[in-house]
Amino acid sequence: MSSRPSLLIISFSTLISDPRVTKQIEIFKDRYDLYTCGMGPAPEGVKHHYEIPFGTRDWVLDRFAMVTRQYHRAYWDLPAVKLAQELLPVDHFDAVFANDIASVPVALSLKAKKGTHADLHEYFPELKNNDLQWRLFVSPYMKWLCATYLPQATSRTAGSAGFARRYTEDLGIPFGVVTNAAPFADREPTSVGDPIRMICTTAGARARKIEIIIEAMRGVTSNVVLDLIVMPNEPDYVASLKELGAGVPGVSFRDPVDYDRLVDTVAEYDVALSFIPPTNASKALALPNKFFEGVQARVGVIIGPGPEMTPLLEKYDLGESSADYSVEALRATLNGLNAEKVERWKQSAHRAAPELSSEEQVKVWFAAVQAILG
Known part of the structure; x- marks a missing residue:
């Protein structure tokens, strides 16, 4: 039996090709008993992967629920949400790391023993506000998700200082910042081409x-x-x-x-x-x-x-x-x-390049999870 704390990373994306999630897996897989839940095959180095089949919908199907603002029903009836709840054990993980607002309610429902971290890749309340239908029907739903569930997370990060600032203004709760920095590449600049x-x-x-x-x-x-x-x-x-x-x-x-x-x-x-x-x-x-x-x-x-x-x-x-x-x-x-x-x-x-690498940025995630796990 392992003496290491257990950590679940959940994302309704293809984990092995999601740049932000792959960085999380890389920094945590050697430190904790790491579990993952998401689409596609198991990432390398995880203890167990709960696979959600490609195409399992994580976007609202129930238009009536959206129009009538029955947001609780709209969310918990999502096929990806239902499947994640069937796959994932409750009261099992020491900590859960949720990616994007769609996974946060499920993550909280698992009742992690020590806490849940939420990482928001985008500013979801206005993600597609250039679209009138989205602005009228989806934006209020996103605001409800954020206001209802993000305050329940133990800690939170966002993908830019601007995103973090907007979330804090909306919700009155603190957000850390982890940019989408790429891993450090040990290379030299090439000469400028002609053209x-x-x-x-x-x-x-x-x-x-x-x-x-x-x-x-x-x-x-x-x-x-x-x-x-x-x-x-x-x-x-x-x-x-x-x-x-x-x-x-x-x-x-x-x-x-x-x-x-x-x-x-x-x-x-x-x-x-x-x-x-x-x-x-x-x-x-x-x-x-x-x-x-x-x-x-x-x-x-x-x-x-x-x-x-x-x-x-x-x-x-x-x-x-x-x-x-x-x-x-x-x-x-x-x-x-x-x-x-x-x-x-x-x-x-x-x-x-060294200062703007992901190796510097991911220290914020590591500190957040360490604070949860003690």
Whole structure:
């Protein structure tokens, strides 16, 4: 019988390809008896995995419950929630680590012996507030979930200082911050290419407005080329982007790569684009993986004027921000690129890489779980 405390990590995602969850598994698997619950196969190094089959719905099916604001029914009738409750033992784990608001109520229902930590990857009350239906019917549900269950967690973290600030303003409870930093990569910056090679890795979702990036390349006068790696989240949208890009010189598409190969792939380039228009509060306050992957790849980073990314960009001289989120502003930034400027950014990324690595960030999670377990 093990003398180590037991910890369950739960997430309604594919655990082995969820960047934030894989970092949690990595830091806890050698310290505790680690259990996981989520979609896909068992992550390496865990004591036991409670698998939720792919496609098990964790999104509300009951429209009547949503319209009539019967939120308790809407949540607890979710197939993924019901299955997790069937799979997971109550009063069994010393601590539970819940990822995202959808897993927090289930995590609390397991009655961990010492406590529960909640990690919020996004700002959920306004996750898709650019959509009217979502704003009218889903946002109130998200606010209910957060207000009802987050105060019951022993401790909480969020993916950016902006997210943490909004949650604290909403709920009056403290949140720590763990950014989506990438693991430290021991590499040297490469020399700047001719032409300057740019890469954009992104989810293929309309809310990302990726067409702005493609249109900005139309008529660019500087010596640059752009490759895009776009995940097929919305296949018809991705198809329209490829059709648009076919008519723009210097724009190409690459197939998606596994997460563990992403930094190596970005390192083939000179500049990474982390340009995310603020179509909702979650996008406006984003501090995304791709920003930190650019740092670990030792490339420059071009962003829009986001309040979370800009201070880090300027503090470490990692790249440049466009004046706004328009095609014209991004094109002006791209037209200002030259080899000397990009070389400076790449060297700055090299100096900042240790400090901006996930190894520094995950210490916050480790401290939170240690505080729960004593």
